Amino acid sequence: MSLLELDDVKVHFPVKKGLFFDRTVGHVYAVDGVSLSIEAGQTYGLVGESGCGKTTLGRAVLRLNDITDGGVVFDGTDLAKLPSEEMRAFRRRLQMVFQDPLGSLNPRQNIESILSEGMAAHGIGKDQTERREKIKDILAKVGLPSNALSRYPHEFSGGQRQRIGIARALVLEPDVIICDEPVSALDVSVQAQVINLLEELQESLGLTYLVIAHDLAVVRHISDVIGVMYLGGLVEEAPSDALYAKPRHPYTKALMSAVPVPDPEVEDRRERILLHGDLPSPANPPAGCRFHTRCPWVQETKCATERPPLLDTGDGHKVACHFTAEIEAGTVKQTLATGIEAVTGTETVAAEAVEVSEGETETEVPAADAPAKEPATVPAQADADADAKETEAKAADVKDAEKEAADATEETADATEKAEGSPKA
Numbered sequence: 001m002s003l004l005e006l007d008d009v010k011v012h013f014p015v016k017k018g019l020f021f022d023r024t025v026g027h028v029y030a031v032d033g034v035s036l037s038i039e040a041g042q043t044y045g046l047v048g049e050s051g052c053g054k055t056t057l058g059r060a061v062l063r064l065n066d067i068t069d070g071g072v073v074f075d076g077t078d079l080a081k082l083p084s085e086e087m088r089a090f091r092r093r094l095q096m097v098f099q100d101p102l103g104s105l106n107p108r109q110n111i112e113s114i115l116s117e118g119m120a121a122h123g124i125g126k127d128q129t130e131r132r133e134k135i136k137d138i139l140a141k142v143g144l145p146s147n148a149l150s151r152y153p154h155e156f157s158g159g160q161r162q163r164i165g166i167a168r169a170l171v172l173e174p175d176v177i178i179c180d181e182p183v184s185a186l187d188v189s190v191q192a193q194v195i196n197l198l199e200e201l202q203e204s205l206g207l208t209y210l211v212i213a214h215d216l217a218v219v220r221h222i223s224d225v226i227g228v229m230y231l232g233g234l235v236e237e238a239p240s241d242a243l244y245a246k247p248r249h250p251y252t253k254a255l256m257s258a259v260p261v262p263d264p265e266v267e268d269r270r271e272r273i274l275l276h277g278d279l280p281s282p283a284n285p286p287a288g289c290r291f292h293t294r295c296p297w298v299q300e301t302k303c304a305t306e307r308p309p310l311l312d313t314g315d316g317h318k319v320a321c322h323f324t325a326e327i328e329a330g331t332v333k334q335t336l337a338t339g340i341e342a343v344t345g346t347e348t349v350a351a352e353a354v355e356v357s358e359g360e361t362e363t364e365v366p367a368a369d370a371p372a373k374e375p376a377t378v379p380a381q382a383d384a385d386a387d388a389k390e391t392e393a394k395a396a397d398v399k400d401a402e403k404e405a406a407d408a409t410e411e412t413a414d415a416t417e418k419a420e421g422s423p424k425a
């Protein structure tokens with residue numbers, strides 16, 4: 001049995017309106033039916049563009065977000081249904097490493113204090129001397145000197161601070177670590193070092209990882225299995241090698257085509273798929289396939305009406321698309337014109353590209369500067385969307401404060417105080 005199994009997990013945030021936000025006028029469907037499983041000792045990489053629900057899903061596993069529906073079975077226990085007091089014992093075994101190491105480390109605490117806080121709360125080490133010894137051991141494991149103990153977060157570089165974040169998770173002897181964008185705040189030169197460290201620790205300590213990233217390159221080497229998320233749901237899942245060798249879902253193809261290839265000849269020849277339009281608002285997701293409004297292969301039939309389930313395609317992939325086989329057989333055409341016009345602003349280029357696409361599955365689209373991975377923007381739609389935006393912005397503030405508190409104090413008595421307090425200066 002898998003160590004961690006998510007079964008149709010949904011996290012819907014209510015959109016409130018009114019003077020005291022007492023009227024629910026809609027929902028943000030941040031996570032909308034995700035099922036996945038992670039074997040002990042393995043790494044599951046979760047990728048997708050900003051706003052698709054990756055962080056919310058990670059937080060839901062730790063019950064830092066309420067789970068609207070579905071199951072989160074960890075080591076045989078469904079955490080989603082666990083009373084919060086019973087969740088405490090599991091919190092130690094499931095840890096999170098955050099994107100912004102500085103933001104999640106209290107600048108007024110030295111490293112010993114930061115690391116021993118959670119240990120004391122979970123009864124690890126009989127006294128401070130014993131805890132100090134353990135901390136020294138973990139600091140060595142993450143590649144920091146033992147004199148780091150008495151120093152403060154600002155005295156370290158970004159990479160070192162992320163090592164401290166990892167050490168803070170490790171002192172609690174977890175089984176699973178959820179790494180939320182663990183290297184995206186770091187210099188490229190440091191990113192590989194931290195990824196390598198995570199891999200070494202996994203091997204020596206038998207850890208299981210859920211690694212969340214918007215960047216496919218980050219998860220490629222570390223992950224055994226990769227799940228690609230779009231607007232609250234998984235669109236494709238496959239073993240890492242299989243996914244890179246042959247992405248099957250149109251969205252995965254588009255993401256892959258945006259990753260630069262070091263060989264300029266290959267780079268020039270390769271297929272580029274440009275997504276048109278913005279990421280729809282999770283408060284007002286499209287009916288049918290969530291991706292159909294941006295899919296280059298969208299068909300008039302069921303794409304707009306039926307949501308495709310994530311189905312095993314028999315070659316190690318699971319894909320949520322009504323037309324995977326037809327796209328690969330070249331029996332459905334790309335409808336690229338709108339996308340190319342949007343990117344280049346020229347109808348001529350669009351017409352040429354459509355001509356090229358006749359009878360071909362893989363279409364060479366003229367290089368354009370706009371990346372396929374566009375930053376998520378919420379289109380102005382109906383009032384409900386505007387309300388959702390407002391709620392999301394507020395939620396983001398709350399989320400940051402919660403994140404710091406949950407991370408820094410691990411359920412200690414002052415967690416709530418910190419979550420409500422002003423950001424650490």
Ligand SMILES: Nc1ncnc2c1ncn2[C@@H]1O[C@H](COP(=O)(O)OP(=O)(O)OP(=O)(O)O)[C@@H](O)[C@H]1O
Pocket residue numbers: 013028029030048049050051052053054055056057214282391392393395396398399
């Ligand atoms: N507490 C909340 N209340 C309302 N909406 C929320 C809340 N937390 C997140 N959201 C919204 O849910 C959606 C998914 O957010 P989430 O942070 O999980 O995405 P993500 O893929 O991790 O993106 P990023 O990498 O930018 O963090 C976004 O539209 C976000 O604004």
